[in-house]
Amino acid sequence: MNGHRIGLIGLGGMVQSHIRWLAAEGRFRVVAASDVNESALAAVGDQLGLPAEKRYADFARLIADPDVDAVVSVTPNHIHAAIMQACLEAGKPFLGEKPFTRVFEEAAPLLAQYERQPVAGMIGFSYRYTPAFRYARELLRDGRLGEVRSFSIQYLQGWGAAPNNTPYIWRFNKDITGTGTLGDLGSHMIDLARFLFGEFAELSAQLRTFIPERPDPATGGMVRIEVDDFVSFQARMAGGAVGVFQSSRNAIGSGNQHEVSVYGDAGTLHATTLDPDRLIWIREEAPGQLARAVLDVPERCKTTQYGDFLAMLDGVPTDGLPDFMDGYRNQEVLDAVIRSDAEKRAVRVGASD
Template identity: 70%
Template structure:
């Protein structure tokens, strides 16, 4: 059984999760190289995980070109997503890259063209496809358990950006680095989950807002203007006329990581949330007209991890629903439509 040698790009907070997930894969992965622009992080992570000094790269392109690296995992800020994906495609190196696919749609277009010329096994990190409750909701929707789906409501709320906390100006608020704010950070997950459950977006309208207009520079304390959204809402018509309402904010005090969806069908409703990932609520009306609410435990068949899918892809047997390059590209196209709809105060067709 093949053990894949992994090169990890980006050694910030998300890197710790990826390192843990790699270690939990039953010996099928081995971390052999790391890359980061921060020399202290490079030295510390490299030493902690026994990475040879010659495999600690300041330049991610050198890691991607390393013949001892079988596949790449990228966990970086948004401004280098496109360059890393491009380098992997040009090198023919399989990869998993964090979402959003790119900083904006303009960066996504040439990457899709390159991928179509030089396809490589690739995965985009839409992690909520692997939330058990959402996977079970998908199964119930597809099996007709709630009848024809007419509408759904999706929200993804966090509270860390609220004015109450006077949070500093970090890269997630820097438009040159992140492209968008709550939309790309949280909204991209809502968009992907909607596509995972219901199909493609056909048209939408939207509003975006910057609630906290300035944040203190972490070094000087001086206010820095925020040019990205920290609240976004939009409504959309999906494949088959399914209507969706979306809301995302990083200013929801009391919300840690609250991603949830309610799905409304002709004969029932499903409620699923990250707050209870192993259960969902099914609402039905019985033959006597009584409404019942059942807390259903997610069956084991609906439990899969992102790295199980990554491994299946590398083994040459990608699973149904694995988020790939096309998913990343279409996600970016929807986000571009949200921005355009908000700016023009119009309905945008996709």
């Protein structure tokens, strides 16, 4: 089958991983790159052997390039909406980073444009490709847990904790990110819940900023932090299950701990990124007799994000691919979390009451 010519936007710290993932699939070729940072553009352009005319400071020119079949965007949050808008206008398929947009006000016009002119789009909810999470979804769909009553999801990291004296970086800049831990890690929690249990109905949330100032390496001064370090919320899903969520970048000892526990009438499942190829299943073998099993994830559950991107571009998107509407619905939930915290009450997801 033919390959796909990729235009790569955003050449910062994550781009090398994306270059490797693209190469691993064997049918992608990066033909253009874009970044406002001249040195990054030069370095990656040289690495990929791109001619000078395929190195763009303006991402809009890359998207308009007729030699670019599809776009991969690896940028900070504040550019997400503009890149998706340009892709929609040009009819270019894309893979964009999460969260969908910086704030919900940027998402609504994109939905209107998408409904006028749909374009194949994928949002980088990469933890859909954790094998244990995919196997948990399969077991839930097969009814192995019976009726699911409740679940808990957490996503914890420790790099922002006070003893680390973490400096001010773009992830703490509200103008760039919109939110802190909520958009960075919380968007993955929300996506995992939707992946496993369907849509959100209502929730009640709180956001906290634990460290109000951080040192700015550029000036040596302190910068006031306006984004959250911690988020927690309770939610009722449209299907009836209730969930408890927490996320923090201040959890000492947690490197990248994203996990879910599911409680059903026929048992309990635990799945985590810390053990991505196995999950724990606890069930009653006889009245009052519990059995605990560690299940190996079958090979059929081991797919990749770029494998799904390839399938989308080939016109045969797979079940569970995080598409444009998954990004939009995720942003609706993020907005509900923000409104619930601000108004100190439970709110319906997708409603402005």
